[in-house]
Amino acid sequence: MIRRILLMVPTFIGITFVTFLILQFVPGGQIDQLRMQLAGAGGGGEVGGGGGARVQLEIPEAQLEQLNAYYGFDKPVHVAYGSWLWNTLQLDLGDSFRYNEPVLRVIADRLPVSIFYGLLTAFFTYTICIPLGILKAIQHRALVDNVTSVLIFLGYAIPGFALGAVLSNLLAVRWEIFPLGGFTSVGFAELSLGEKAKDLIWHSVLPLVAYLVGSFAVTTMLMKNSLIENMSADYVRTALAKGLSWRRAVFVHALRNSLIPMATSIGGLLGIFLTGSFLIERVFNIPGVGLLAFEAIQARDFPVVMGFLVISSIVLMVGNLVSDLAVAFVDPRVRFE
Amino acid sequence: MAWIKLDPITRRRLERFRRIKRGWYSLVILLAAMGLSVFASFLAESRALIVHYEGRLYFPTFTYYDMDTFGQEPPPAWGMGDLETEYLRLQREWRLERELYQREAAELAGDETAFAALADKYPNRNNRVIMPPIPWDPYQSDFWYNEILNEIQAELDEGDAARAERLARHDGLEELGDAIASGAINGMLTDPEQSLTGDLIGLARSGAMPSLAGLPALPPTGPDLRRRHYLGTDSQARDVASRLLYGFRISVFFALFLVLASQVIGTAIGSLQGYLGGRFDLISQRVIEVLVSIPFLYVVIIMGVLFAPSFWLLLAIMALFQWTAITFYMRTEMYREKTREYCLAARSYGASHARIVFRHLLPNALTPLVTFTPFAVVAAIFALTALDYLGYGLPAPTPSWGEMIDQALQLENREKLWLTLAPFGALTFTLVLVVFIGESVREAFDPKQYARYE
Numbered sequence: 001m002i003r004r005i006l007l008m009v010p011t012f013i014g015i016t017f018v019t020f021l022i023l024q025f026v027p028g029g030q031i032d033q034l035r036m037q038l039a040g041a042g043g044g045g046e047v048g049g050g051g052g053a054r055v056q057l058e059i060p061e062a063q064l065e066q067l068n069a070y071y072g073f074d075k076p077v078h079v080a081y082g083s084w085l086w087n088t089l090q091l092d093l094g095d096s097f098r099y100n101e102p103v104l105r106v107i108a109d110r111l112p113v114s115i116f117y118g119l120l121t122a123f124f125t126y127t128i129c130i131p132l133g134i135l136k137a138i139q140h141r142a143l144v145d146n147v148t149s150v151l152i153f154l155g156y157a158i159p160g161f162a163l164g165a166v167l168s169n170l171l172a173v174r175w176e177i178f179p180l181g182g183f184t185s186v187g188f189a190e191l192s193l194g195e196k197a198k199d200l201i202w203h204s205v206l207p208l209v210a211y212l213v214g215s216f217a218v219t220t221m222l223m224k225n226s227l228i229e230n231m232s233a234d235y236v237r238t239a240l241a242k243g244l245s246w247r248r249a250v251f252v253h254a255l256r257n258s259l260i261p262m263a264t265s266i267g268g269l270l271g272i273f274l275t276g277s278f279l280i281e282r283v284f285n286i287p288g289v290g291l292l293a294f295e296a297i298q299a300r301d302f303p304v305v306m307g308f309l310v311i312s313s314i315v316l317m318v319g320n321l322v323s324d325l326a327v328a329f330v331d332p333r334v335r336f337e
Numbered sequence: 338m339a340w341i342k343l344d345p346i347t348r349r350r351l352e353r354f355r356r357i358k359r360g361w362y363s364l365v366i367l368l369a370a371m372g373l374s375v376f377a378s379f380l381a382e383s384r385a386l387i388v389h390y391e392g393r394l395y396f397p398t399f400t401y402y403d404m405d406t407f408g409q410e411p412p413p414a415w416g417m418g419d420l421e422t423e424y425l426r427l428q429r430e431w432r433l434e435r436e437l438y439q440r441e442a443a444e445l446a447g448d449e450t451a452f453a454a455l456a457d458k459y460p461n462r463n464n465r466v467i468m469p470p471i472p473w474d475p476y477q478s479d480f481w482y483n484e485i486l487n488e489i490q491a492e493l494d495e496g497d498a499a500r501a502e503r504l505a506r507h508d509g510l511e512e513l514g515d516a517i518a519s520g521a522i523n524g525m526l527t528d529p530e531q532s533l534t535g536d537l538i539g540l541a542r543s544g545a546m547p548s549l550a551g552l553p554a555l556p557p558t559g560p561d562l563r564r565r566h567y568l569g570t571d572s573q574a575r576d577v578a579s580r581l582l583y584g585f586r587i588s589v590f591f592a593l594f595l596v597l598a599s600q601v602i603g604t605a606i607g608s609l610q611g612y613l614g615g616r617f618d619l620i621s622q623r624v625i626e627v628l629v630s631i632p633f634l635y636v637v638i639i640m641g642v643l644f645a646p647s648f649w650l651l652l653a654i655m656a657l658f659q660w661t662a663i664t665f666y667m668r669t670e671m672y673r674e675k676t677r678e679y680c681l682a683a684r685s686y687g688a689s690h691a692r693i694v695f696r697h698l699l700p701n702a703l704t705p706l707v708t709f710t711p712f713a714v715v716a717a718i719f720a721l722t723a724l725d726y727l728g729y730g731l732p733a734p735t736p737s738w739g740e741m742i743d744q745a746l747q748l749e750n751r752e753k754l755w756l757t758l759a760p761f762g763a764l765t766f767t768l769v770l771v772v773f774i775g776e777s778v779r780e781a782f783d784p785k786q787y788a789r790y791e
Contacts, residue, residue: 014627022639150359153776157768159719161726165742166761173751278635279723283746294727297638305639309632316630 004324008317013085015313019306020081088310094303098296103307107289113183114277114288120204121211125219130262132216133223134255140228148220156217161279164210168284171206178206181285207284211277219265227258263326347704353781360777363770370767374586381471381579385424389465397424408461426484428466433507437500438462472565473576475583475736478556479566480574486537486549489513493522493537509563512546513537557744557753569755572744577755581763583736589767591652592717596710598656603663604699604706610664611671612694618668625661633658634723641729648731655720663709670702708782711775715768722764738764 087094093103132148139145172180179185185199230236231254239249278290285291289308296304355361378398379386388395390407402422404411409427411420438459445451456462473479485508492501498517505514516522525531525540532539541549556574560567568577610618640646640654674680675698683693724730725739733740738760745756 010623011626011630014623015630018627018631019636019639022636022643149776153772154765154769157715157772158765159722159768161723162742162761162764165746166757169745169751169754169757174754279726282727293635294638297635297642309635312632312635313630316632 004321008321011317012313016085016088016306016310017081019309020084021077093307093310096296096301096304098299098301098304103303106304107292107307107311110287110289110292113286114281114290117204117207117211117277117286117288120208121215124208124212125215126262129216129219130223130259133220134227136220136224137227137231137258138250140224152217152220155213158213159279160210160214161283163213164206164280164283167206167209179203181283183286183288207280207286210280210283219262222261222265223258226261227254230254230258233257260327260331263330264323266323266326350704350781354777357777357780359773360781363773363777367767367770367774370585370770371589374582374589377582377586378469380469381473381475381576381582382469383424383472383474383477385428385466385468387465387467388424388427389463389467391464397422407464424466424468425472428468429507431461431464431466433504434459435462436507437503468565471567471576471579471582473579475575475580476734477576478574479564479570479576480556483538485510486541490537493517510549513549516546557750557756559753560755568759569753571741571756572747572750577741577759580736580741581738581759584738584741584760585763585767587648587731587736588718588721588738589714591648591721592714595652595655595659595717596713598652599659600663600706600710600713602656603660604667604703606660607664607667608671608694608699608702611668612675612690612698614672622668625664628658628661631658634720637720637724638727638729641724645732648735651724651731655717659713659717662713663706666705666709667702670705671698674698674701705782708775708779711771711778715771715775718764718768718771 091104095101096103096106099106136145136148168178168180172178179202182203183200184196184203185191188196188199191199227250231250233254236249236254239253240246244253277288278294280286281288281291282294292304293308293312295301296308373380382398384397386396386398388397388402388407395402395406404420404422407422407427409422409430438455441455442452445455485504489501489504489510492498492504498520502514502517505511505517513522516525525545526535526537529535531543531545533543537549540546556570557572557577558566558570558574560569566576566578568581571577571580606621610621636658637651637654641651644650644654646654675693680693680697683697688696721730722737722739722742725737726743727739728743730739731737741756741760744750745753745760750756
């Protein structure tokens with residue numbers, strides 16, 4: 001357990017160092033770009049590097065100095081990285097250029113929105129996939145199994161954000177059934193509690209469908225395959241031979257064992273809170289962490305970019321750890337080392 | 338020939354795959370679509386397939402012919418020399434000549450000298466242009482309404498009212514044709530109330546002639562069979578169907594290259610890890626862990642900002658993060674297989690490491706890789722489309738489904754449903770085929786045949 005956590009440290013350092021390097025040393029990297037922007041502020045100037053064609057924002061001298069001081073671009077890399085890491089360990093991720101607030105607070109402000117969708121997605125995934133997987137395992141190769149297989153894989157093949165685009169253009173723009181996007185309506189604060197809930201649900205239907213469409217296949221098939229494997233295992237045959245009812249053999253003996261692999265996917269769900277969601281958040285203009293991170297890249301808000309990477313890599317690693325713990329918890333045979 | 342060398346197990350698996358209808362037909366359709374897309378230049382291209390001009394045949398698909406070659410004049414609006422032939426306009430002009438010739442010839446009925454004069458008047462009546470099914474290339478903007486009105490305007494300015502009328506009717510503008518025939522057009526054009534600029538475009542803009550009013554509409558324009566925009570145009574007046582087709586080609590081949598590259602790298606490194614073990618395994622496993630934990634799409638976007646990547650550069654960047662997936666499988670497989678008896682036997686009679694890896698271990702470990710491939714392709718197409726949607730994929734004019742979805746989500750285009758549905762349909766169609774193939778391959782290659790109790 002302790003060894004496992006200790007191994008996360010070099011991984012964390014590796015991730016942040018790689019991204020730190022990318023941001024700093026790639027031709028046209030941030031400091032070069034900042035310099036060029038300042039130099040070429042008059043007549044556009046000649047913009048070298050590859051990124052010249054993209055939209056660039058002017059960054060005032062004061063911020064540049066702040067950036068220099070914070071990231072230490074004037075020092076050698078390992079020193080710069082060391083001081084940055086030291087700051088990060090003290091939970092100081094710097095200030096966002098765009099919001100003039102500490103990065104941590106900017107991200108924390110957006111977190112509830114992402115967690116809201118993350119939890120709902122997780123909830124619906126499990127409450128639908130586990131029963132469906134059981135049904136499919138019992139009805140293996142029967143009509144129900146085949147039909148739901150086709151449906152599930154159709155869903156798996158459709159990218160959530162593309163479906164989101166269709167849904168919002170059809171249901172929100174053309175037929176005006178659902179709101180166009182956003183997390184809540186404009187006058188949300190003045191609504192009563194009941195109206196608030198209604199407003200929230202109203203806004204979350206389309207994004208949730210987009211989030212969920214692709215998430216059924218993997219979990220359902222995992223459930224199905226795991227149950228079906230256990231159903232044909234020797235111990236179930238033994239149980240049946242002893243005279244146990246089929247119902248009891250499957251639902252008590254096989255089902256309990258087949259739930260073990262489901263535990264491995266719990267940690268992965270943490271990732272939904274953060275990464276990969278910026279596609280759907282952008283389609284529906286939901287002010288979550290993903291959208292913040294994407295806009296930070298567009299606006300060259302590097303402290304936020306770096307902060308997002310730090311937080312999401314921690315979340316991913318913790319997610320893996322949680323998965324391992326969950327498996328060890330439900331399956332006493334697995335020893336955690 | 339390779340078929341014969343396949344071992345019986347693999348052959349049985351392929352047989353089983355063929356019997357799963359859903360996957361087999363998906364494979365056939367996908368291969369057919371890929372085959373067609375290779376010949377996209379003959380399916381969707383602004384250059385003609387064949388031009389039959391004064392007894393000679395031309396095949397312009399891959400050749401540049403300027404307007405002089407076919408005696409075409411530059412469009413009235415600009416009038417510069419040395420332009421590439423506009424085949425679609427050429428086709429329309431020649432068709433018009435043919436129609437006029439036939440109409441007037443029918444009226445003459447047997448007058449030889451008049452026939453000769455008529456033949457001189459319409460020299461292009463026997464020339465033909467054969468266009469591809471979609472006569473648009475994916476980069477070309479089509480502001481055709483302005484073009485047509487300009488053409489009719491040019492005839493009016495030359496005083497050839499009959500030809501102008503014929504042109505108008507040919508393009509389905511009956512109301513304008515009537516107005517020209519009755520001479521009412523002159524009054525309309527000189528009235529500033531009806532045409533501010535004194536020409537046909539002004540007339541169309543003012544709305545005084547209702548059937549013209551929609552013509553100078555800004556792109557995107559909806560599906561239009563007459564103009565052969567089967568799926569409409571996008572916000573830069575480029576043909577959607579053509580861009581879908583080329584977008585399919587780019588997405589699918591990009592995905593295939595990406596999967597191939599990452600599988601080769603992943604297999605090599607994963608095998609080495611498993612076979613060598615020890616320190617190499619430990620260190621490379623840490624590196625892989627770092628790569629896996631980086632939010633992939635996000636870092637590709639960051640690199641996209643810095644590099645503005647081309648096709649191959651983007652491929653390389655994405656391969657940098659994608660190869661890790663395979664290594665986990667290859668590593669454990671190698672660890673397991675190298676302790677098997679057949680491997681020990683090979684080593685005991687003195688086989689080299691290379692021989693053991695390539696002759697004995699890899700053939701055993703590689704087959705299951707096939708089952709990963711379709712899903713890797715799905716992920717690659719998804720990633721490319723997502724990047725294009727975010728604006729950090731392939732550089733701007735490249736035909737791309739993701740870019741079209743981005744257009745469809747712009748506020749001004751949200752009512753233009755063809756822009757949403759076309760890329761969504763294409764994306765879903767392609768991915769569903771690949772997923773069905775993948776699911777069937779997995780089922781066919783699954784060694785477990787489950788017992789069932791009723």
